[in-house]
Amino acid sequence: MKRRTVLRGLAGSAGSIMTIPALAQDRYPERPIRLVVAFSAGGPTDLMARRLAERLGAHLGQSVVVENKTGAAGTIGATEVARARPDGYTLIVAVSSSHAIAATLMRRPTFDPVKDYAGVAVLGTVPMALAVHPSFPARTLQDFLRVAQDAPEGLSYGTSGAGGIAHLSGELFQREARGIKLTPVHYRGASTALQDLLANNIPIVMDTMASIAEPYRGGQVRILATFAEQRSPYLPDLPTAREQGLPGVVSNTYNAVLAPAGTPASVLATLNGAVRTALADPTMQAFMASNLVDPFPDPTPERTMVFIRSELEKWRPVVQATGLSME
Template identity: 55%
Template sequence: MDAGDPRAWPAGRVSRRDKRPGCKMMNRRNMLGLPLAIGAAVGLPAPARAQGVYPDRPIRLLIGFAAGGPTDIVGRRFADRLGAVLGQPVVVENRSGASGAIASVEVARARPDGYTLMLATSSSHAIYATLAVRPGFDPVADYAAVALIGVVPMVLGAHPAFAADLPEALGKIRASRGEIALATSGNGGIAHFAAELLLHQAGGLRANLVHYRGGGPAVQDAIAGHVPLVVETFATTLEHHRAGRLRILAAFAERRSAAAPDVPTAIEQGVPDMLANTYNALLAPAGTPAPVIAKLAEATAKVAAEPEFQAFLRSVSVEPTPDSTPARTAEFIRSERAKWEPIIRATGLRIE
């Protein structure tokens, strides 16, 4: 093999100059430019132009809860419709754990290019972010808000034999002096603090709060009569209410739900300012370019305006928010955290 042949050079050796007649030196700059020249010659796109108009590849949508739960159900239907509008698949990835904090941290640290998104909830961005000493993310500063998909009111459910309405249930709680059990889906979750808010707004009542590992077991024990009362979402209680296995005594919302117009609100029944909900908000990492946020917001608005999508949300007890904007979403997340912070602080609970 000729010594002038580059294949004969030892590893790492670079020829300073090829002195053969008519041969020009090929330096690093020439070599880096070669693919561009070849691409131009054969009509291929140059690397700098390889990324087309956003989005030009699949988008990840992180869900901070297990598959099959309320947020996952909404997230998958939304991802399917959003992908259809954008012309690229939106792939749901479940990152369950720590009330949605695991997904929240991953998105906060992701490249801000619009290809990693999440559905935030009150559990992650209002409750956990306040409870945790070191949550690992800032619920406002670390994200670019896109849109609020929907709001899910919390409710008070009861075993049918316990009470016919909210005033009767509150009267029994008051008379028991803290002995009556009130179930929630977990210590430190939205259901826990909705229960705390109800007791506070009803006149500083006390109850025996029983925290389960999930809304399903809490509701099942209320149906079985092991606990008389449970605070959960509309989505996890409505089917049982319709079947007569559980009675929803009050919705913690401003107005009655279209999915259950027979259920009065707590405000109607004399508990002032009793508003508690969870929500699904589409967020991207902070620093995501404004045109990308605008594209996502526009696409989400198209999905939110679809009558079929609105009907789906209402079928799972989610109130659609078709008039959402990035600015309104950011303000909503800030206001929700501000509402829950004093309630959380008053309990003295902290997560190390």
């Protein structure tokens, strides 16, 4: 009889212990949340993260603190979050340069962009674009391709640096267009490349729509194609490369909130709801519009990881074809 009583007592104790995590998750969050940005303060990812953090904090009832963990093309911050406790209190704003490109470039990867993370939500995407100086003899993408095919030594285009999204967008474009040769000229940042385009020191750049929208509106550059899935809601007059005969030329930068793998589904659902509420805020929408950030359709946790996986698979062969690598 005593044995039965002891067993029942243990079962009751175990049942009580088993409910503790569930109750803790129900009360999530109970303390401040870290939102890691793997790039320097003041950049586009940092600005997005800080605006998001303000609104997440107001919705969740806890402060959301942005921490800049810079270095190694974003992989230092990405690695730290991948190894963090999966409790919903450490998150990262992932981008293409860290989770698709640098992760492929690394000789000895310190994190897996898919297996080491759980999706919260994709915040939005910013398409890349091909821009030329107004004096360049092409007004459409098909014109550009004819000029490129007739150039025996190829054409040079400016990028924000070797192995960056602009460089790889050019490599992707060249691979999909076939029969043309494009030679990258790497600058120390997108702004320097754009300055040389404006000065007509280089005829072409690959850059984000956010960077070249203002000089485009001012007539200082001509955008021949965006690399989006569909036309931008902010500049609907600009055709995509897809609709001009290059369906494989799709290239975006993106911001996506991720948590460490193993984070409870209930916590991810809470965070996803908070992110959606933040994205619906008029001031947040105004910020995204001013930076030409295209909304992501139905940014569920599941769709977020499908997107991260698809971006990794798209860029892996392009990165490998360049022969570049990083320690």
